[in-house]
Amino acid sequence: MIPSFDYKTPKTLQEACHLLWEACGKAKVIAGGTDLVIGLRNGDQNPQLLMDITNLKELRGIEESYGTLSIGAAVSHSEIASSPLVRQYGNVLSDAASEIGSPQIRNLGTIGGNIVNASPAADTLPPLLVLDATGKVASQEGEREVPVAQLIKGPYETTLQPHEILVRITFKKLPKNMKGCFVRLARREAMAIARMSVALLIQMQEGQVKDIRIAPGAVLPTPQRLEEVEEFLKGRFPDVELLRVASRKVSETMIRRSGIRPSTSYKAPVVEALFVRAMRMALEE
Protein backbone atom coordinates (compact mmCIF):
# COMPACT_ATOMS: atom_id res chain seq x y z
CA MET A 1 0.00 0.00 0.00
CA ILE A 2 1.13 3.51 -0.65
CA PRO A 3 1.65 5.42 2.62
CA SER A 4 -0.18 8.69 3.06
CA PHE A 5 1.28 12.12 2.35
CA ASP A 6 0.19 15.71 1.83
CA TYR A 7 -0.32 16.67 -1.77
CA LYS A 8 0.02 20.14 -3.24
CA THR A 9 -0.23 21.48 -6.76
CA PRO A 10 1.65 24.81 -6.88
CA LYS A 11 0.38 27.28 -9.45
CA THR A 12 3.73 28.85 -10.25
CA LEU A 13 7.36 27.77 -10.29
CA GLN A 14 8.07 30.38 -7.64
CA GLU A 15 5.44 28.87 -5.36
CA ALA A 16 6.88 25.41 -6.01
CA CYS A 17 10.41 26.50 -5.10
CA HIS A 18 9.10 28.17 -1.96
CA LEU A 19 7.16 25.09 -0.86
CA LEU A 20 10.21 22.90 -1.41
CA TRP A 21 12.40 25.25 0.56
CA GLU A 22 9.95 25.31 3.47
CA ALA A 23 9.66 21.53 3.44
CA CYS A 24 13.32 21.12 4.50
CA GLY A 25 13.93 17.94 2.54
CA LYS A 26 10.68 16.25 3.54
CA ALA A 27 8.99 16.89 0.20
CA LYS A 28 9.34 15.21 -3.16
CA VAL A 29 8.46 16.54 -6.55
CA ILE A 30 6.18 14.44 -8.77
CA ALA A 31 5.49 14.67 -12.48
CA GLY A 32 4.17 11.48 -14.10
CA GLY A 33 5.10 9.29 -11.19
CA THR A 34 6.02 6.17 -13.18
CA ASP A 35 9.12 5.64 -11.01
CA LEU A 36 8.10 7.57 -7.91
CA VAL A 37 4.76 5.81 -7.33
CA ILE A 38 6.56 2.46 -7.45
CA GLY A 39 9.04 3.82 -4.90
CA LEU A 40 6.17 4.98 -2.69
CA ARG A 41 4.59 1.56 -2.93
CA ASN A 42 7.70 -0.42 -1.98
CA GLY A 43 8.82 1.95 0.75
CA ASP A 44 11.88 3.36 -1.04
CA GLN A 45 10.28 6.79 -0.90
CA ASN A 46 8.41 8.18 2.07
CA PRO A 47 7.92 11.93 1.74
CA GLN A 48 5.58 13.92 3.93
CA LEU A 49 4.62 16.12 1.02
CA LEU A 50 4.28 15.43 -2.65
CA MET A 51 4.38 18.44 -4.92
CA ASP A 52 2.87 18.02 -8.37
CA ILE A 53 4.76 20.13 -10.91
CA THR A 54 3.35 18.52 -14.06
CA ASN A 55 1.37 21.56 -15.20
CA LEU A 56 3.84 24.35 -14.42
CA LYS A 57 4.24 26.25 -17.67
CA GLU A 58 8.00 26.57 -17.26
CA LEU A 59 8.25 22.75 -17.31
CA ARG A 60 6.04 22.23 -20.32
CA GLY A 61 6.51 22.56 -24.04
CA ILE A 62 9.24 21.99 -26.60
CA GLU A 63 10.65 25.28 -27.84
CA GLU A 64 13.18 26.24 -30.44
CA SER A 65 15.32 29.32 -30.62
CA TYR A 66 18.03 30.29 -33.09
CA GLY A 67 20.35 27.46 -32.39
CA THR A 68 18.85 25.46 -29.57
CA LEU A 69 15.98 23.23 -28.60
CA SER A 70 14.60 23.36 -25.11
CA ILE A 71 12.35 20.69 -23.61
CA GLY A 72 10.36 21.15 -20.43
CA ALA A 73 11.21 18.65 -17.70
CA ALA A 74 7.55 17.64 -17.46
CA VAL A 75 7.24 16.83 -21.15
CA SER A 76 6.30 13.17 -21.64
CA HIS A 77 8.33 10.63 -23.59
CA SER A 78 5.43 10.33 -26.06
CA GLU A 79 5.50 14.04 -26.75
CA ILE A 80 9.25 13.92 -27.34
CA ALA A 81 9.04 10.81 -29.54
CA SER A 82 6.45 12.44 -31.81
CA SER A 83 7.76 16.01 -31.75
CA PRO A 84 8.68 17.21 -35.25
CA LEU A 85 11.26 19.55 -33.67
CA VAL A 86 13.08 16.85 -31.72
CA ARG A 87 12.91 14.42 -34.64
CA GLN A 88 14.50 16.99 -36.89
CA TYR A 89 17.08 18.51 -34.57
CA GLY A 90 17.80 15.79 -32.02
CA ASN A 91 16.55 12.46 -33.36
CA VAL A 92 18.89 10.47 -31.12
CA LEU A 93 16.68 11.63 -28.23
CA SER A 94 13.30 11.09 -29.89
CA ASP A 95 14.40 7.62 -31.01
CA ALA A 96 15.35 6.72 -27.44
CA ALA A 97 12.12 8.19 -26.03
CA SER A 98 10.07 6.11 -28.47
CA GLU A 99 11.50 2.86 -27.09
CA ILE A 100 10.94 3.48 -23.38
CA GLY A 101 8.59 1.08 -21.60
CA SER A 102 5.25 0.94 -23.33
CA PRO A 103 2.77 3.43 -24.83
CA GLN A 104 1.16 3.87 -21.41
CA ILE A 105 4.49 4.50 -19.69
CA ARG A 106 5.58 6.91 -22.43
CA ASN A 107 2.29 8.80 -22.09
CA LEU A 108 2.81 9.36 -18.38
CA GLY A 109 6.57 9.37 -17.77
CA THR A 110 8.61 12.51 -18.36
CA ILE A 111 12.14 13.32 -19.45
CA GLY A 112 12.76 15.18 -16.17
CA GLY A 113 11.65 12.13 -14.23
CA ASN A 114 13.92 9.86 -16.27
CA ILE A 115 16.91 12.11 -15.54
CA VAL A 116 16.17 12.65 -11.86
CA ASN A 117 15.44 8.97 -11.21
CA ALA A 118 19.01 8.44 -12.49
CA SER A 119 18.75 4.75 -13.23
CA PRO A 120 21.98 3.42 -14.78
CA ALA A 121 19.69 2.04 -17.50
CA ALA A 122 17.85 5.32 -18.14
CA ASP A 123 17.21 5.64 -21.86
CA THR A 124 17.28 9.43 -22.21
CA LEU A 125 20.67 9.89 -20.55
CA PRO A 126 23.04 8.57 -23.26
CA PRO A 127 21.28 10.69 -25.93
CA LEU A 128 21.39 13.75 -23.67
CA LEU A 129 25.10 13.22 -23.17
CA VAL A 130 25.93 13.00 -26.86
CA LEU A 131 23.76 16.09 -27.39
CA ASP A 132 25.85 17.92 -24.74
CA ALA A 133 22.53 18.82 -23.12
CA THR A 134 22.26 21.09 -20.10
CA GLY A 135 19.58 21.23 -17.44
CA LYS A 136 18.09 24.36 -15.90
CA VAL A 137 17.71 23.87 -12.16
CA ALA A 138 15.55 26.24 -10.10
CA SER A 139 15.21 26.81 -6.38
CA GLN A 140 14.45 29.51 -3.86
CA GLU A 141 18.08 30.55 -4.29
CA GLY A 142 17.84 31.15 -8.01
CA GLU A 143 18.54 29.28 -11.21
CA ARG A 144 21.58 27.47 -12.50
CA GLU A 145 22.44 25.74 -15.75
CA VAL A 146 24.23 22.40 -15.39
CA PRO A 147 25.45 19.87 -17.97
CA VAL A 148 23.16 16.85 -17.70
CA ALA A 149 26.30 14.70 -17.22
CA GLN A 150 26.96 16.57 -13.99
CA LEU A 151 23.43 16.06 -12.70
CA ILE A 152 24.04 12.36 -12.12
CA LYS A 153 26.25 11.39 -9.19
CA GLY A 154 25.77 7.64 -9.13
CA PRO A 155 23.13 4.94 -9.58
CA TYR A 156 19.78 6.53 -8.59
CA GLU A 157 21.62 9.54 -7.17
CA THR A 158 21.64 13.06 -8.52
CA THR A 159 23.53 16.18 -7.53
CA LEU A 160 20.23 18.01 -7.04
CA GLN A 161 19.58 19.40 -3.59
CA PRO A 162 16.22 18.45 -1.98
CA HIS A 163 14.93 22.00 -2.55
CA GLU A 164 15.84 22.10 -6.26
CA ILE A 165 13.66 21.40 -9.29
CA LEU A 166 14.84 20.45 -12.78
CA VAL A 167 12.94 22.81 -15.07
CA ARG A 168 14.14 22.46 -18.68
CA ILE A 169 16.64 20.59 -20.78
CA THR A 170 18.42 22.41 -23.59
CA PHE A 171 20.75 21.34 -26.37
CA LYS A 172 22.13 22.77 -29.59
CA LYS A 173 20.17 21.80 -32.65
CA LEU A 174 22.03 19.19 -34.65
CA PRO A 175 23.26 20.36 -38.06
CA LYS A 176 21.84 18.47 -41.04
CA ASN A 177 25.05 16.54 -41.65
CA MET A 178 25.30 15.27 -38.08
CA LYS A 179 23.67 11.86 -37.93
CA GLY A 180 22.27 10.47 -34.71
CA CYS A 181 21.59 6.88 -33.78
CA PHE A 182 20.26 5.12 -30.72
CA VAL A 183 20.27 1.32 -30.43
CA ARG A 184 18.88 -0.60 -27.52
CA LEU A 185 18.98 -4.20 -26.36
CA ALA A 186 16.47 -5.65 -23.94
CA ARG A 187 14.88 -8.98 -23.11
CA ARG A 188 11.69 -8.04 -24.93
CA GLU A 189 10.71 -5.60 -27.65
CA ALA A 190 8.64 -3.55 -25.21
CA MET A 191 8.16 -3.09 -21.50
CA ALA A 192 11.72 -4.15 -20.67
CA ILE A 193 14.53 -2.20 -19.06
CA ALA A 194 17.52 -1.69 -21.36
CA ARG A 195 20.26 -4.28 -20.81
CA MET A 196 22.53 -2.22 -23.00
CA SER A 197 22.29 0.75 -25.33
CA VAL A 198 24.49 3.00 -27.45
CA ALA A 199 23.80 6.63 -28.36
CA LEU A 200 25.87 8.03 -31.16
CA LEU A 201 26.30 11.26 -33.09
CA ILE A 202 28.63 11.39 -36.08
CA GLN A 203 29.59 14.03 -38.58
CA MET A 204 31.61 13.10 -41.63
CA GLN A 205 33.76 15.24 -43.93
CA GLU A 206 35.23 13.89 -47.17
CA GLY A 207 34.88 10.34 -45.94
CA GLN A 208 36.61 11.00 -42.63
CA VAL A 209 35.12 11.28 -39.16
CA LYS A 210 34.98 14.96 -38.35
CA ASP A 211 33.08 14.82 -35.07
CA ILE A 212 31.84 11.84 -33.09
CA ARG A 213 30.13 11.46 -29.73
CA ILE A 214 29.51 8.14 -28.07
CA ALA A 215 27.66 7.30 -24.87
CA PRO A 216 26.72 3.75 -23.85
CA GLY A 217 23.72 3.03 -21.63
CA ALA A 218 23.15 0.45 -18.90
CA VAL A 219 26.80 -0.64 -18.77
CA LEU A 220 28.33 2.02 -16.54
CA PRO A 221 27.25 3.27 -13.10
CA THR A 222 26.66 6.78 -14.45
CA PRO A 223 26.10 8.09 -17.98
CA GLN A 224 29.45 8.89 -19.57
CA ARG A 225 30.93 9.77 -22.91
CA LEU A 226 33.65 7.49 -24.30
CA GLU A 227 36.18 10.24 -25.02
CA GLU A 228 39.04 7.80 -25.71
CA VAL A 229 37.09 6.14 -28.50
CA GLU A 230 35.89 9.50 -29.83
CA GLU A 231 39.47 10.81 -30.07
CA PHE A 232 40.63 7.56 -31.70
CA LEU A 233 38.02 7.85 -34.46
CA LYS A 234 38.39 11.53 -35.30
CA GLY A 235 40.13 12.21 -38.59
CA ARG A 236 39.98 8.55 -39.69
CA PHE A 237 38.17 6.68 -42.45
CA PRO A 238 35.61 4.36 -40.84
CA ASP A 239 36.17 1.11 -42.73
CA VAL A 240 35.36 -2.35 -41.38
CA GLU A 241 38.77 -2.77 -39.73
CA LEU A 242 38.63 0.62 -38.01
CA LEU A 243 35.17 -0.14 -36.63
CA ARG A 244 36.44 -3.46 -35.31
CA VAL A 245 39.37 -1.81 -33.52
CA ALA A 246 37.15 1.00 -32.23
CA SER A 247 34.59 -1.48 -30.90
CA ARG A 248 37.38 -3.20 -28.98
CA LYS A 249 38.25 0.14 -27.43
CA VAL A 250 34.60 0.55 -26.42
CA SER A 251 34.55 -2.71 -24.48
CA GLU A 252 38.00 -2.07 -22.99
CA THR A 253 36.87 1.37 -21.82
CA MET A 254 33.72 -0.11 -20.35
CA ILE A 255 35.74 -2.67 -18.39
CA ARG A 256 38.30 -0.12 -17.28
CA ARG A 257 35.60 2.19 -15.94
CA SER A 258 33.28 -0.33 -14.36
CA GLY A 259 35.52 -3.24 -13.52
CA ILE A 260 35.18 -6.90 -14.44
CA ARG A 261 31.77 -8.15 -13.43
CA PRO A 262 30.00 -11.51 -13.76
CA SER A 263 28.27 -10.11 -16.82
CA THR A 264 31.46 -8.91 -18.52
CA SER A 265 31.98 -12.03 -20.66
CA TYR A 266 28.49 -11.37 -22.08
CA LYS A 267 28.57 -7.61 -22.17
CA ALA A 268 32.01 -7.10 -23.72
CA PRO A 269 31.39 -8.74 -27.12
CA VAL A 270 27.80 -7.49 -27.17
CA VAL A 271 28.72 -3.84 -26.56
CA GLU A 272 31.28 -4.17 -29.34
CA ALA A 273 28.64 -5.51 -31.72
CA LEU A 274 26.08 -2.93 -30.64
CA PHE A 275 28.58 -0.13 -31.21
CA VAL A 276 29.40 -1.39 -34.71
CA ARG A 277 25.67 -1.72 -35.45
CA ALA A 278 25.07 1.86 -34.30
CA MET A 279 27.99 3.15 -36.37
CA ARG A 280 26.74 1.35 -39.50
CA MET A 281 23.23 2.71 -39.03
CA ALA A 282 24.50 6.26 -38.52
CA LEU A 283 26.85 6.06 -41.49
CA GLU A 284 24.17 4.70 -43.79
CA GLU A 285 21.75 7.55 -43.09
Add this chain to the structure above:
Amino acid sequence: MESVAEIMIRFKLNRKSIVVDVPPHWTLLRLLREKLDLTGTKEGCGIGECGACTVLVDGIPLHSCLLLAPKVEGKSVQTVEGLGSRGSLHPLQKSFVDHGAVQCGFCTPGILMSAKALLNGNTHPSKEEVKEAISGHLCRCTGYQQIIEAIEAINKDVRG
Protein backbone atom coordinates in the same frame (compact mmCIF):
# COMPACT_ATOMS: atom_id res chain seq x y z
CA MET B 1 -6.20 3.76 10.41
CA GLU B 2 -4.80 7.27 10.37
CA SER B 3 -7.04 9.99 9.03
CA VAL B 4 -5.65 11.78 6.04
CA ALA B 5 -6.78 15.06 4.56
CA GLU B 6 -8.81 14.11 1.53
CA ILE B 7 -8.76 16.10 -1.66
CA MET B 8 -11.90 16.92 -3.60
CA ILE B 9 -11.53 16.22 -7.28
CA ARG B 10 -13.86 17.07 -10.13
CA PHE B 11 -13.54 15.17 -13.36
CA LYS B 12 -15.51 13.51 -16.13
CA LEU B 13 -15.92 9.78 -15.78
CA ASN B 14 -17.38 7.94 -18.75
CA ARG B 15 -18.89 11.23 -19.95
CA LYS B 16 -20.51 12.06 -16.63
CA SER B 17 -19.22 14.88 -14.43
CA ILE B 18 -18.48 13.72 -10.94
CA VAL B 19 -17.07 15.13 -7.71
CA VAL B 20 -15.35 12.85 -5.21
CA ASP B 21 -13.23 13.14 -2.11
CA VAL B 22 -10.14 10.97 -2.22
CA PRO B 23 -6.99 10.59 -0.11
CA PRO B 24 -4.13 11.94 -2.24
CA HIS B 25 -2.11 8.74 -1.93
CA TRP B 26 -4.81 6.70 -3.66
CA THR B 27 -4.14 5.75 -7.23
CA LEU B 28 -6.84 6.22 -9.85
CA LEU B 29 -7.11 2.44 -9.98
CA ARG B 30 -7.96 2.23 -6.29
CA LEU B 31 -10.42 5.11 -6.60
CA LEU B 32 -12.21 3.43 -9.52
CA ARG B 33 -12.41 0.01 -7.91
CA GLU B 34 -12.88 0.75 -4.21
CA LYS B 35 -14.84 3.97 -4.09
CA LEU B 36 -16.62 4.17 -7.43
CA ASP B 37 -17.48 0.46 -7.77
CA LEU B 38 -16.03 0.29 -11.26
CA THR B 39 -14.27 -3.03 -11.03
CA GLY B 40 -13.87 -3.58 -14.76
CA THR B 41 -10.37 -2.10 -14.57
CA LYS B 42 -8.04 -4.69 -13.04
CA GLU B 43 -4.90 -4.69 -10.93
CA GLY B 44 -2.49 -7.20 -12.45
CA CYS B 45 0.84 -6.07 -11.07
CA GLY B 46 0.40 -2.65 -9.48
CA ILE B 47 3.69 -1.41 -10.93
CA GLY B 48 2.83 -0.48 -14.49
CA GLU B 49 4.18 -3.59 -16.19
CA CYS B 50 1.13 -5.62 -17.26
CA GLY B 51 -1.35 -3.08 -18.61
CA ALA B 52 -4.42 -4.63 -16.97
CA CYS B 53 -5.15 -1.32 -15.24
CA THR B 54 -5.11 0.74 -18.44
CA VAL B 55 -7.74 3.49 -18.76
CA LEU B 56 -8.02 6.48 -21.07
CA VAL B 57 -7.34 9.92 -19.62
CA ASP B 58 -8.20 12.64 -22.12
CA GLY B 59 -8.18 9.86 -24.70
CA ILE B 60 -4.63 8.74 -23.81
CA PRO B 61 -3.92 5.25 -22.42
CA LEU B 62 -2.29 5.35 -19.00
CA HIS B 63 -1.56 2.80 -16.25
CA SER B 64 -4.11 3.76 -13.60
CA CYS B 65 -2.04 1.91 -10.98
CA LEU B 66 0.67 4.54 -11.34
CA LEU B 67 -1.60 7.59 -11.67
CA LEU B 68 -2.27 9.28 -8.35
CA ALA B 69 -6.00 10.07 -8.19
CA PRO B 70 -5.69 13.87 -7.72
CA LYS B 71 -3.99 14.07 -11.10
CA VAL B 72 -7.30 13.51 -12.96
CA GLU B 73 -8.67 16.85 -11.73
CA GLY B 74 -10.41 18.51 -14.66
CA LYS B 75 -9.74 15.61 -17.01
CA SER B 76 -11.91 13.13 -18.82
CA VAL B 77 -11.51 9.48 -17.82
CA GLN B 78 -12.88 6.54 -19.77
CA THR B 79 -12.98 3.01 -18.40
CA VAL B 80 -14.19 -0.23 -19.97
CA GLU B 81 -17.59 0.38 -18.37
CA GLY B 82 -17.86 3.43 -20.61
CA LEU B 83 -17.13 1.38 -23.69
CA GLY B 84 -20.15 -0.84 -23.75
CA SER B 85 -22.10 -3.23 -21.60
CA ARG B 86 -23.94 -6.54 -21.73
CA GLY B 87 -26.70 -6.16 -24.27
CA SER B 88 -24.98 -3.17 -25.82
CA LEU B 89 -21.47 -4.21 -26.70
CA HIS B 90 -19.04 -1.83 -28.33
CA PRO B 91 -17.95 -3.12 -31.76
CA LEU B 92 -14.50 -3.80 -30.25
CA GLN B 93 -16.01 -5.94 -27.52
CA LYS B 94 -18.09 -7.84 -30.04
CA SER B 95 -15.05 -8.37 -32.24
CA PHE B 96 -13.07 -9.72 -29.26
CA VAL B 97 -15.84 -12.21 -28.54
CA ASP B 98 -16.19 -13.19 -32.20
CA HIS B 99 -12.45 -13.78 -32.61
CA GLY B 100 -11.91 -15.77 -29.43
CA ALA B 101 -9.74 -12.99 -28.03
CA VAL B 102 -11.09 -13.43 -24.49
CA GLN B 103 -10.12 -16.45 -22.36
CA CYS B 104 -9.83 -15.62 -18.69
CA GLY B 105 -10.66 -12.03 -19.54
CA PHE B 106 -8.36 -10.43 -16.99
CA CYS B 107 -6.23 -8.52 -19.51
CA THR B 108 -9.21 -7.68 -21.71
CA PRO B 109 -10.49 -4.40 -20.25
CA GLY B 110 -7.04 -2.82 -20.41
CA ILE B 111 -6.41 -3.99 -23.98
CA LEU B 112 -9.84 -2.76 -25.07
CA MET B 113 -8.96 0.72 -23.84
CA SER B 114 -5.63 0.77 -25.69
CA ALA B 115 -7.40 -0.51 -28.80
CA LYS B 116 -10.03 2.20 -28.44
CA ALA B 117 -7.33 4.87 -28.24
CA LEU B 118 -5.63 3.41 -31.31
CA LEU B 119 -8.85 3.42 -33.36
CA ASN B 120 -9.74 6.92 -32.18
CA GLY B 121 -6.61 8.22 -33.86
CA ASN B 122 -6.24 5.77 -36.73
CA THR B 123 -9.29 4.15 -38.34
CA HIS B 124 -7.27 1.58 -40.32
CA PRO B 125 -4.20 0.61 -38.33
CA SER B 126 -1.68 -1.82 -39.78
CA LYS B 127 -0.80 -5.01 -37.98
CA GLU B 128 2.41 -3.38 -36.75
CA GLU B 129 0.46 -0.43 -35.39
CA VAL B 130 -1.91 -2.78 -33.57
CA LYS B 131 1.02 -4.66 -32.05
CA GLU B 132 2.60 -1.38 -30.97
CA ALA B 133 -0.66 -0.25 -29.39
CA ILE B 134 -0.96 -3.41 -27.29
CA SER B 135 2.77 -3.70 -26.52
CA GLY B 136 2.10 -2.48 -22.98
CA HIS B 137 -0.20 -5.39 -22.21
CA LEU B 138 0.51 -8.92 -21.05
CA CYS B 139 -1.88 -11.78 -21.80
CA ARG B 140 -1.13 -15.19 -20.33
CA CYS B 141 -3.89 -17.03 -22.15
CA THR B 142 -4.37 -16.21 -25.79
CA GLY B 143 -0.93 -15.77 -27.33
CA TYR B 144 -2.12 -12.40 -28.67
CA GLN B 145 -2.98 -13.53 -32.23
CA GLN B 146 -6.74 -13.49 -31.69
CA ILE B 147 -6.49 -10.11 -29.96
CA ILE B 148 -4.61 -8.62 -32.89
CA GLU B 149 -7.08 -10.09 -35.37
CA ALA B 150 -10.03 -8.81 -33.35
CA ILE B 151 -8.67 -5.27 -33.48
CA GLU B 152 -7.69 -5.47 -37.16
CA ALA B 153 -11.19 -6.70 -38.00
CA ILE B 154 -12.77 -3.39 -36.99
CA ASN B 155 -13.46 -1.84 -40.35
CA LYS B 156 -15.92 0.85 -39.40
CA ASP B 157 -15.41 4.19 -37.78
CA VAL B 158 -15.63 3.72 -34.01
CA ARG B 159 -14.21 7.07 -32.98
CA GLY B 160 -15.75 8.82 -30.00
